[in-house]
Amino acid sequence: MVIMAHPDDPEFFCGGTVSLWCAAGTEASYLILTNGNKGSDDPKMTPEKLVTIRQAEQQAAAHVLGVKRVIFFDEPDGELEPTLDLRKRVAAEIRRYKPDTIIAPDPTRYFFSNRYINHADHRAAGVVAIDAVFPAARNRMYHPELLAEGLEPHAVKEVHLFGAERPDIWVDISEAFNTKIKAILCHNSQIKDPEALQERVAERSKGIDEYGREVYREGFRVMKIG
Numbered sequence: 001m002v003i004m005a006h007p008d009d010p011e012f013f014c015g016g017t018v019s020l021w022c023a024a025g026t027e028a029s030y031l032i033l034t035n036g037n038k039g040s041d042d043p044k045m046t047p048e049k050l051v052t053i054r055q056a057e058q059q060a061a062a063h064v065l066g067v068k069r070v071i072f073f074d075e076p077d078g079e080l081e082p083t084l085d086l087r088k089r090v091a092a093e094i095r096r097y098k099p100d101t102i103i104a105p106d107p108t109r110y111f112f113s114n115r116y117i118n119h120a121d122h123r124a125a126g127v128v129a130i131d132a133v134f135p136a137a138r139n140r141m142y143h144p145e146l147l148a149e150g151l152e153p154h155a156v157k158e159v160h161l162f163g164a165e166r167p168d169i170w171v172d173i174s175e176a177f178n179t180k181i182k183a184i185l186c187h188n189s190q191i192k193d194p195e196a197l198q199e200r201v202a203e204r205s206k207g208i209d210e211y212g213r214e215v216y217r218e219g220f221r222v223m224k225i226g
């Protein structure tokens with residue numbers, strides 16, 4: 001289960017990994033916490049219209065990667081807070097779909113190099129995701145109203161945090177890179193110059209593998225939860 005703030009975050013952050021996992025038979029879900037209703041500088045765009053467009057784009061992108069379902073929480077874009085209520089709702093989805101692995105943003109990252117300020121919604125999504133994994137989804141006596149709905153506790157085995165300062169693992173996504181780009185390009189409303197974007201994603205994804213080969217990759221800090 002990929003828990004992210006905005007429609008398009010999964011494709012940018014972990015689209016290659018998701019594509020590889022789905023191709024290998026993983027059943028994947030997206031949980032998108034905000035509705036993306038502020039993601040436009042077009043004076044003719046309205047927040048309502050944008051939500052419809054962005055949810056359709058997200059569905060299309062998920063389809064490209066082989067993701068089985070997309071759950072939208074419809075929180076206002078730019079206002080995501082890791083509240084107790086949101087944590088409970090995320091824990092409910094974890095209990096409902098019982099994922100082995102969660103992918104979420106690393107909530108500790110405020111900056112990427114000296115050029116990017118990490119979006120506050122990404123940090124909030126990371127906090128909510130990990131707090132929902134433990135203890136809210138796992139421990140029986142947390143949020144008893146979930147039990148009353150028939151949502152039994154569920155223990156997630158691994159959390160993969162994207163955007164960590166020092167990733168523990170690098171997934172070689174070279175094979176899935178074109179699929180990742182294809183999925184990113186589904187987010188038409190967010191893209192001004194597709195070619196420049198493609199180059200930027202390629203540049204950011206480049207790395208050297210253990211055999212010294214140039215590859216495309218996505219890095220994660222991985223928590224294996226005992």
Ligand SMILES: [Zn+2]
Nearest residue numbers: 005006009119
């Ligand atoms: Zn985002």
